[in-house]
Amino acid sequence: MVTAERVWEALAEIPDPEIPAVSLVDLGVVRAVTVEGDRVRVEFTPTFLGCPAVEVMCARMVERIKELGAEAEIDVAAEGWSSDRITPEGRRKLEESGFAPPAPGAAPSTLLQLQRIVSRCPYCGSEDTRLENLFGPTPCRSIRYCASCRQPFEQFKTL
Amino acid sequence: MSARELLALADDELILGWRNSEWTGIAPFLEEDVAFSSIAQTEIGHARAWYELAARQTERGNVDADALAFDRDPDEYRCAPLVETRLVPDWARTIARHWLYETADAIRIEALKASDDPEVAGLAEKIDREEAYHRMHADMWADRLRDEARFRSAVDELWPSALGLLEPGQRDRLCEILGREPVDPVERGEHTEELRPLWEEMTMVRRSVPGASW
Numbered sequence: 371m372v373t374a375e376r377v378w379e380a381l382a383e384i385p386d387p388e389i390p391a392v393s394l395v396d397l398g399v400v401r402a403v404t405v406e407g408d409r410v411r412v413e414f415t416p417t418f419l420g421c422p423a424v425e426v427m428c429a430r431m432v433e434r435i436k437e438l439g440a441e442a443e444i445d446v447a448a449e450g451w452s453s454d455r456i457t458p459e460g461r462r463k464l465e466e467s468g469f470a471p472p473a474p475g476a477a478p479s480t481l482l483q484l485q486r487i488v489s490r491c492p493y494c495g496s497e498d499t500r501l502e503n504l505f506g507p508t509p510c511r512s513i514r515y516c517a518s519c520r521q522p523f524e525q526f527k528t529l
Numbered sequence: 530m531s532a533r534e535l536l537a538l539a540d541d542e543l544i545l546g547w548r549n550s551e552w553t554g555i556a557p558f559l560e561e562d563v564a565f566s567s568i569a570q571t572e573i574g575h576a577r578a579w580y581e582l583a584a585r586q587t588e589r590g591n592v593d594a595d596a597l598a599f600d601r602d603p604d605e606y607r608c609a610p611l612v613e614t615r616l617v618p619d620w621a622r623t624i625a626r627h628w629l630y631e632t633a634d635a636i637r638i639e640a641l642k643a644s645d646d647p648e649v650a651g652l653a654e655k656i657d658r659e660e661a662y663h664r665m666h667a668d669m670w671a672d673r674l675r676d677e678a679r680f681r682s683a684v685d686e687l688w689p690s691a692l693g694l695l696e697p698g699q700r701d702r703l704c705e706i707l708g709r710e711p712v713d714p715v716e717r718g719e720h721t722e723e724l725r726p727l728w729e730e731m732t733m734v735r736r737s738v739p740g741a742s743w
Contacts, residue, residue, distance in 0.1 A: 418659055420574020448578045449651035452658070477658045481665040503560045504666050505567035509574070509659075513563075529658050 372440045374403045377410055380434045387423040387430075388508050391467035394427060398455025401447070410440045415450045418509035418529070452477070453529045465492045470499075470514065470525035477529050491516035492523055499523075530649050532586045533607065536597065537717065538637075539579035540608035541694065543598055544724075545630060546572030547731060551617045568627075568663050575656050582648060599735040603728040609717045611690035613724045621674065625683035628671040629691035631664045632706060636699050690715040 381403070382395040394400055401413040412431055416424045428444045435442035453472035456464070461471035470492050478484040489499050496518030503513040511524045550569035556562035580594035587597075611630060616623045638660060641653035674680035692700050692714035704711050734741050 418571060418574065419578050419656065420571040420659075422570070448581070449655040451655070477661055478665075479661045481669055484665060503563060504662055505560075505564040507563070509567055509571050513560075527662065 372438045377403045387426045396460030408440045411443045472526040472528040494519035532583045535583035537607040539576045540606045542572045543576035544608045545612040599732045609694045613721045621679035622683040624670045628667040631667040633694045
């Protein structure tokens with residue numbers, strides 16, 4: 371019989387479709403898991419509402435839970451995710467794979483606040499970096515440039 | 530909040546997202562190509578979230594976000610004329626609309642965050658944090674083009690439509706923020722001639738292959 375703990379472990383093995391270095395659990399998109407007999411209910415909250423990976427994430431969770439011998443019901447709640455939901459483990463994995471993790475705390479509401487955020491280059495560790503583009507290849511990322519090692523890098527947006 | 534009011538929000542975001550996506554591949558430089566494509570994607574994501582909420586409040590069965598987005602006749606859309614116009618390849622007018630829209634939309638979102646309906650308030654709060662990035666981008670561009678004649682005349686041209694995006698009670702606030710005098714607004718309700726060709730393109734796949742998915 372499947373347990374909530376076993377489901378959490380299984381979901382922690384599903385890579386994010388866009389940034390495979392982190393799992394769905396690392397990203398904090400899984401809010402709760404409830405098990406009743408062979409039925410599993412997962413509360414899921416997407417990072418950005420326009421994230422194109424949402425359907426893929428849901429399909430993979432359903433598949434993975436089926437492999438555990440249970441039937442999944444994914445309850446998607448549009449609101450609630452913030453970048454502070456990324457786990458410490460997730461932040462470490464992001465940095466190791468060349469993504470600056472999001473600055474902690476509340477989302478910036480002005481460009482000035484955003485520019486005051488000190489961001490460390492994930493390659494050389496320098497804090498001499500600047501914002502190149504607020505937007506990046508997916509809604510959750512910005513592009514920055516490191517003046518020290520002259521390497522552009524992606525940063526998870528603070529949301 | 531009624532399904533009708535939710536549809537106005539959703540339709541604005543969908544149609545604007547569609548128009549913004551027309552810059553994909555042809556924006557003035559690469560960073561803007563990425564920015565406008567990403568903004569378009571986020572707006573369409575917001576449209577989907579509002580449609581989902583509207584679908585749950587609709588009496589008819591089997592209505593989902595896609596059905597609301599693509600299966601209505603053009604006359605049933607509730608978007609404001611501001612978002613309907615195709616502005617490619619005019620960057621000055623595109624930025625003028627982007628800036629006016631984001632500034633007006635912020636007023637509307639602020640009001641929605643205070644809604645009695647917890648679902649509406651919760652969704653508005655999440656959308657607001659995402660939209661902050663659109664506003665930073667729009668403000669940065671408006672600041673950069675502030676003294677350009679083409680940008681200024683585009684703002685003048687679109688100003689009546691920008692007022693029409695908001696409820697009458699919210700318009701004074703927009704005038705105050707932008708330091709502009711009120712004028713007769715172009716109200717929501719009548720569509721421009723540009724909506725139908727956009728609708729035909731946008732709904733083409735759904736209309737040709739019922740139940741198509743990809």
